Amino acid sequence: MTINTPDWVKHAVFYQIFPDRFARSSRMTHPRGIRLKPWGSPPAEQGYQGGDLLGIVDKLDYLQNLGVTALYLNPIFTSASNHRYHTFDYYSVDPLLGGNAALRELLEAAHARGMYVVLDGVFNHTGRGFWQFNHILENGGNSPYIDWFLVQDWPLRPYIHDDQNPPNYVAWANNAMLPKLNTDNPGVRDMIMDVARYWIDFGIDGWRLDVPNEIDDDAFWQEFREVVKTANPEAYIVGEIWDEAGRWLQGDQFDAVMNYRFTVPVINYCAAQTVRLDYEKPHYDLQPFTSSDFAQAIDHMHSLYTWQINEVQLNLLDSHDTARALWIMGADKSALRLAVLLQMTLPGAPCIYYGDEIGMSSADDPDCRAAFPWETEDTWDQELLAFYQRATALRHAYPVLRTGSFETWYADEYVYVFRRKLADEEMIVVFNTAVTPQTVTVTLPEDGAKKYRAVWPDGEDGVETAVSGYLTCIVPKRGVVLLHNT
Numbered sequence: 001m002t003i004n005t006p007d008w009v010k011h012a013v014f015y016q017i018f019p020d021r022f023a024r025s026s027r028m029t030h031p032r033g034i035r036l037k038p039w040g041s042p043p044a045e046q047g048y049q050g051g052d053l054l055g056i057v058d059k060l061d062y063l064q065n066l067g068v069t070a071l072y073l074n075p076i077f078t079s080a081s082n083h084r085y086h087t088f089d090y091y092s093v094d095p096l097l098g099g100n101a102a103l104r105e106l107l108e109a110a111h112a113r114g115m116y117v118v119l120d121g122v123f124n125h126t127g128r129g130f131w132q133f134n135h136i137l138e139n140g141g142n143s144p145y146i147d148w149f150l151v152q153d154w155p156l157r158p159y160i161h162d163d164q165n166p167p168n169y170v171a172w173a174n175n176a177m178l179p180k181l182n183t184d185n186p187g188v189r190d191m192i193m194d195v196a197r198y199w200i201d202f203g204i205d206g207w208r209l210d211v212p213n214e215i216d217d218d219a220f221w222q223e224f225r226e227v228v229k230t231a232n233p234e235a236y237i238v239g240e241i242w243d244e245a246g247r248w249l250q251g252d253q254f255d256a257v258m259n260y261r262f263t264v265p266v267i268n269y270c271a272a273q274t275v276r277l278d279y280e281k282p283h284y285d286l287q288p289f290t291s292s293d294f295a296q297a298i299d300h301m302h303s304l305y306t307w308q309i310n311e312v313q314l315n316l317l318d319s320h321d322t323a324r325a326l327w328i329m330g331a332d333k334s335a336l337r338l339a340v341l342l343q344m345t346l347p348g349a350p351c352i353y354y355g356d357e358i359g360m361s362s363a364d365d366p367d368c369r370a371a372f373p374w375e376t377e378d379t380w381d382q383e384l385l386a387f388y389q390r391a392t393a394l395r396h397a398y399p400v401l402r403t404g405s406f407e408t409w410y411a412d413e414y415v416y417v418f419r420r421k422l423a424d425e426e427m428i429v430v431f432n433t434a435v436t437p438q439t440v441t442v443t444l445p446e447d448g449a450k451k452y453r454a455v456w457p458d459g460e461d462g463v464e465t466a467v468s469g470y471l472t473c474i475v476p477k478r479g480v481v482l483l484h485n486t
Helices: 053-058 060-066 099-112 131-142 186-202 218-231 260-270 291-303 333-345 382-397
Strands: 014-017 070-073 077-079 087-093 116-121 206-209 236-239 314-316 349-353 405-411 415-422 425-432 438-443 451-456 462-464 470-475 479-485
Touching: 053 060, 053 099, 060 382, 087 099, 087 186, 099 116, 099 186, 116 186, 116 236, 186 218, 218 236, 260 291, 260 314, 260 333, 291 405, 291 415, 333 349, 333 382, 333 425, 333 479, 349 382, 382 451, 405 438, 415 438, 425 438, 425 451, 425 470, 470 479
Parallel strands: 014 070, 014 349, 070 116, 116 206, 206 236, 314 349
Antiparallel strands: 077 087, 405 415, 415 425, 425 479, 438 470, 451 462, 451 479
């Protein structure tokens, strides 16, 4: 099977937004009597702080200056939870976010800037307020929709239950608030496929799929892909799969996954001396990595999939489901900077979790879902923000970093060297995780260039190869040198 993935994703820098906590627009008009939490309230508190889609539109200048070219939004459909994974209506953008009109404005504003928008699709389960489930609650076994869900016994007890008196229907993670859809039901399948196409036709650029492994049905996802790609062949389909994902990445289901198999090795390597080994997270095996350990992990990761897949993997350092990267790294900003440069120089689409670029740091959900501090800019790490801007600009400036081939050249305890190559363009990337500068000598292959110029750090002098075919450079402590052929 020929595997085709969206070309635009290979060139994208993503930014993940948790809508209720990113930005509240002064242009947003709510009905009288609405009560929102004060912006910046402790994230552990339930309730809504009032971020909306118009707020995202208002911050597009900021995002563009950051180098962002694509947005991934956590769920935006009508729901009775601030994270909106409890869907009530798949055809309606939550009124608290501005409704469908606000999404239309966001799409038009983003597309006018050459930016893309990917939405979170939660198709495994709904909320208790989803119409067909509510119909069952009102009518019991007499509801025509009884087979849309997996009812086990009566009474259902969706609100009052305990271990001795369970809800008696299948729910995601046994959470009564999230009744699982019966995707074997043809009506449920039709509904989901219609939703998938509806929003692609509306103008979104792809779907991030929540817990798609919970719909354990290849034919379902093959049909989903056919529907989406028929509507827009360049739409992006990225699944939330935390482990190796070969089953879903054969070219007939997803284009990519949220690449946590990238996340963990990067943290282990860049923060080898400071990583919080007490952070316990399923799928996270945190341990200090040498450069050799990291090279083996990355080479194995790349060996799992075809190159078309590797080029569009969503390479993230953290998300709404994890502690923030800086926190996991023990507040070591040098580790975060190294990790960001790996995002920007390795194959795959880098994804920045909102606020990481200004130094937001916190433990796991709900702390990682705090409000972006727009009103207290004096708390931002401006040096870190400037670093992110330079790092994204670097990726945008050199096509070889986006679609070039990848080859590990050298790895020892602290030094990691790889090459990206695209036609006649080359980039040699040299990482040094040591706390002292390292002099690195690289043997060039026969097809290597004869002269290179350092394009990172900024303002470095050129580095020329010797006649014997060696290249030598001094890499700063906890630093990176990028050498581009001229």
